[in-house]
Amino acid sequence: MRSSRRHPLLVPVLLCALAVLAARPTDGTEDGSGTALGPEVARLYEDAARATQRYEDGRREAEAQRSKALAYEKRLDEQRRKIDAMHEDLGRIARAQYRGGGGLPLTARMFLADDPEELMRGQRAHTRADLAVNTAIGRSLRAESRLAADEAKARAAWRALEKRTTELARLKTGIEAKLEAARARLEGRADASVAAGSCPGAVRLDQQDLPAGRSWVAPVEAYELSAAYGSGGSRWANRHTGQDFAVPVGTPVRSVGAGRVVQVACGGAFGIQVVVEHARGYYTQYAHLASAAVDQGDRVRTGEWIGQSGSTGNSTGPHLHFEVRVTPETGSALDPVPWLSQRGVPL
Template sequence: MAFTRATGKHRAPSRMTCRGAKAVGIATLATAGVIGSLASPALAADTEAPAAGDTGLSQIIAIEGGLAARIEAQADAQRHQAAEAKAEAEAKAKARKKAEAKKKAEAAARAEEARESRARAARSAERARLGTFRLPVAGSYVSTGYESSGSLWSSGSHSGIDFHAASGTPVVAVGGGTVVEAGWGGAYGNNIVLRMSDGTYTQYGHLSSIDVSVGQSVDVGHRIGLSGATGNATGPHLHFEARTTPSYGSDMDPVAYLRAHGVSV
């Protein structure tokens, strides 16, 4: 009776299948750590794990670490640039404010200088106006001097000076001032007293007429009346006095007074 080879599931595995099964089993044992204890030294050496530096994981870690360092460096550079830009902007703003403040201060200084210049000019003009004096009778001369003695004067001497003037000759203010007296003055006849702008007083006597009133302001050369011979007078002329007060008895040298104000007498 002849025998035939069994087929189907009872068929014996081939040599290659057996070899593959053995390899799988060895790999399984190696994974479990069993073969390590049974293998020969040569086999154990052949199955050692690769060095850490040769693995893909370490390369990934190294790449990620380098990338993080570059990102951090870029962030630091950006922060540094932002800080520099902010500092530069603040410095420019501070410089701009300082320049604006300086410009305003210079403008204010120029304005103040201009105001002071105008004030000086005004004061100079006022001093010139106040310092401009003239003779009370144009083109006249002194016919009787100051403190001349004689019986014609109750005090025994002349308290002013007389200017030669025909009756009706215009009499003007020798300087700018205010009228404090205008009317009859006894021995002075019709007389006017002015308070001058420098605080002194001048008096004009023996007038034939008066053209101003008390409280009126007059400038240098303003006509205040006409010469005459009213009061205690021997003939037409102008009696002129310079005083420290508006009253009789406070007289000072009229010639020296006029010369001190630039008038040739």
């Protein structure tokens, strides 16, 4: 099941402005260059989303322009067929005129004709026919000229769009390569923290615009559901106690509702995890994170970023493990899918 939700655009930033990515240093999260990995991954994640969107927009524009050029070409073919038919008509008129004495001067034909007035009426009819055909041909030639010009413009626009699409694809690939490298470094730092059993300080992220008028949201915005609540497997002692969301390392994870952070922990099967207490005695857990963006005791709002997804702890690949509990500890989990659905968040 794939969600149709797309990551929102945070700010209108030029795609090529990667050199000005701001960083906020925090303990244990910097790479060798002094850049805070968590914020860098989050910003690259947004840049990649924008690059992908612009790439797809460019492709759609190019396809629309290509369709327009093909339509022009079709109209040109139709116009050429009409012109060819008119030329055939003109040829028949010319041949008829020749057979009717058109090879002689009009004065000689009048002298030799049995009925000069009839000859003049026929001549006037031929002249009108010639004029009509010539007018039609002129009109068609002008139309063909206009269409040919339009077609040339369409081809030029297509080439420009194709060039831009190629550039966008190259830029998109470059951003994604930077993102993958930053994700790998972030995951390496996270694994080292888990192995040491020591959590670094919160990796604060530049927050997105929070969803207005919503009390509950999904823990990630673009995802694919994987292991479900209650499913069996060798990785769990009994049954799976939450719902997994398959997302890349570094994906911003958000609190599904307003509450207070009651636990930020590293180590063990859940790796880096955050637990949030909500009203009416419910708790939500976010596990296998690459980093936490909050500290214990923080108040969080609905949709606020509280960490970044990863693959720490007992995990076979990048994903978010999400639980709903009635206590802050393990062993009291509920199925999170109907729980969220009851609160207006279908997955």
